[in-house]
Amino acid sequence: MDFIKLTALFFVTAIAEIVGCYLPWLVLRQDKSPWLLLPAALSLALFAWLLTLHPTGAARTYAAYGGAYIAVALLWLRLVDGVALTRYDMAGAGLALAGMAVIALQPST
Structure with a gap:
C-alpha cells in the first residue's frame, strides 16, 4: 500500500x-x-x-496510527470545538506524523 493511501486510511x-x-x-x-x-x-x-484493513501487524499498525490520531484530534479540536491551535500543538502533530512515517515506511523484512 503506498504511503498516501496508508495515510488516508489512518486519517479515516x-x-x-x-x-x-x-x-x-x-x-x-x-x-x-x-x-x-x-x-x-x-x-x-x-x-x-x-x-x-491496514497492511501490517496489529501492534505496528497501532503504533503508527497514534501519529495520525494525534493530528486528527487536533484538527477536530480546531474545526469542531473551535479552539485555536498553538504552535506547540502544530509542532507536536508534526513530530507525531514524522513518527508515523518512520514506522509505516520502514523496509519490509
Missing part, C-alpha cells in the same frame, strides 16, 4: 474513532440525546473494521 480510521468517542461525550457531558450512542457504536465498529 482516526475520524471513526473520534466520532465514536465524541458522541458519548456529548451524551454524558452535555446532556445530548442518548440516541447518539447508536451512531457512536456504529462508528466504533467501523473504526475496528478499518484497523483490519
